[in-house]
Amino acid sequence: MITGHHSIENILQRIHELPALPAVVRELIQSLDDVRVSTEDLAAKLSYDQAIAAKMLRLANSSFYGLARRVTSIEESAAILGLRTLRSVAIAAGLVNQFSGVHCRGFDFSAFWKHVICTALIARELARSIGADEDAAFTLGLVHDIGRLVLVTAYSESYSQVIEYRAMHDCQIYAAERHVFGLDHADVGARLAEHWHFAPETVSAIAIHHRPPVEGHKSLVDVVHVADNIAHALDLSSSKEDMVPELSIHAWARLRLPSDCYLKIFESVEHQHDVLCRSLLS
Amino acid sequence: MIKIIPTNTDNFPSHARLAESLQDVNGNLLMQEGAAITPDILRGLRERGIAVVRVDVYSDEVTTPASVCNDIESYKKDIEDRLKYLFRSATGSGQINPLHHLVFEYRLQGAAHDNRSPFD
Numbered sequence: 001m002i003t004g005h006h007s008i009e010n011i012l013q014r015i016h017e018l019p020a021l022p023a024v025v026r027e028l029i030q031s032l033d034d035v036r037v038s039t040e041d042l043a044a045k046l047s048y049d050q051a052i053a054a055k056m057l058r059l060a061n062s063s064f065y066g067l068a069r070r071v072t073s074i075e076e077s078a079a080i081l082g083l084r085t086l087r088s089v090a091i092a093a094g095l096v097n098q099f100s101g102v103h104c105r106g107f108d109f110s111a112f113w114k115h116v117i118c119t120a121l122i123a124r125e126l127a128r129s130i131g132a133d134e135d136a137a138f139t140l141g142l143v144h145d146i147g148r149l150v151l152v153t154a155y156s157e158s159y160s161q162v163i164e165y166r167a168m169h170d171c172q173i174y175a176a177e178r179h180v181f182g183l184d185h186a187d188v189g190a191r192l193a194e195h196w197h198f199a200p201e202t203v204s205a206i207a208i209h210h211r212p213p214v215e216g217h218k219s220l221v222d223v224v225h226v227a228d229n230i231a232h233a234l235d236l237s238s239s240k241e242d243m244v245p246e247l248s249i250h251a252w253a254r255l256r257l258p259s260d261c262y263l264k265i266f267e268s269v270e271h272q273h274d275v276l277c278r279s280l281l282s
Numbered sequence: 283m284i285k286i287i288p289t290n291t292d293n294f295p296s297h298a299r300l301a302e303s304l305q306d307v308n309g310n311l312l313m314q315e316g317a318a319i320t321p322d323i324l325r326g327l328r329e330r331g332i333a334v335v336r337v338d339v340y341s342d343e344v345t346t347p348a349s350v351c352n353d354i355e356s357y358k359k360d361i362e363d364r365l366k367y368l369f370r371s372a373t374g375s376g377q378i379n380p381l382h383h384l385v386f387e388y389r390l391q392g393a394a395h396d397n398r399s400p401f402d
Binding site: 170172229232233234235242243244245246247249253258259260262263266267 | 314368369379381388
């Protein structure tokens with residue numbers, strides 16, 4: 001463990017030195033609960049962020065929407081995508097941009113983003129199936145592993161040791177992180193979410209997404225935990241050494257979804273995942 | 283057709299699903315109703331002290347040329363191998379992850395429904 005070199009306090013302190021979340025993304029996240037926000041309001045805000053606006057245009061022009069003509073304005077994209085998709089995808093685009101340009105030996109950024117986008121899409125479908133907040137579930141899916149990016153950004157050399165340790169011991173990534181740092185991406189991600197003023201439920205769900213409670217009612221923690229498992233199992237991240245984490249049978253049982261519901265979700269998500277990754281990651 | 287089969291048999295129906303959810307002695311869900319029955323599943327249940335299970339035997343087999351059958355078997359084997367690798371942590375710790383068999387079923391359905399040959 002290298003905590004003598006980087007104490008846990010130091011690691012957590014570094015979170016505060018990371019760049020703040022872009023204002024537009026912060027506003028989008030904070031607007032999740034605000035029913036007064038309109039598609040037009042969001043489009044106007046997004047038009048000021050060229051990188052996000054470009055990704056929205058790419059998505060609206062994708063084969064998924066099958067338009068005969070080319071969409072050229074963010075306002076038009078907003079009308080096509082709708083409020084929910086616009087907001088969710090803009091948050092994803094903002095996060096992808098926030099961590100672009102970071103390098104770490106052995107860390108596959110493309111596989112990372114493919115995994116979190118898949119988790120977000122599945123979380124949204126699961127939330128819809130159980131009557132939970134779809135947008136909150138999508139956002140939680142996007143940020144559930146954000147702690148990995150913090151560690152990669154702030155300690156890229158040490159994170160390479162995590163990747164080597166994991167390869168050598170064929171263990172879960174969080175076990176390798178604990179070995180090297182003395183804490184894992186869930187701890188760090190929760191602190192970052194707190195720093196970024198995410199809702200307390202999101203902070204807590206990030207912290208325990210690998211170990212949902214044994215008892216209690218179904219919640220977004222169960223949704224993101226099962227979504228994370230499914231995302232690994234569907235194998236869409238193109239990561240050869242991927243490993244499905246341990247599934248909490250309690251979280252699984254609390255969702256109480258029938259097999260055919262899962263099969264439909266798998267099919268729907270695979271198609272959406274391809275389109276969304278092309279728009280956000282290219 | 284509902285049948286009761288022992289978990290220590292190698293001679294179980296090839297198209298069978300669990301007819302009712304299974305729970306352990308503490309009431310924790312082990313497997314959900316409808317999960318496909320495979321040799322690995324039966325072995326896992328046997329190791330947990332479950333002697334028999336109620337299964338729903340069905341048949342949706344279609345007549346298929348032998349060469350296609352070979353391709354399908356090979357495709358099925360590839361899927362099985364990849365899923366075994368992805369779920370190695372659960373398998374190693376003796377956990378039965380219901381997703382393992384759901385994703386397997388989904389991949390096989392996909393191959394059957396896809397107009398393009400998955401074997402090209």
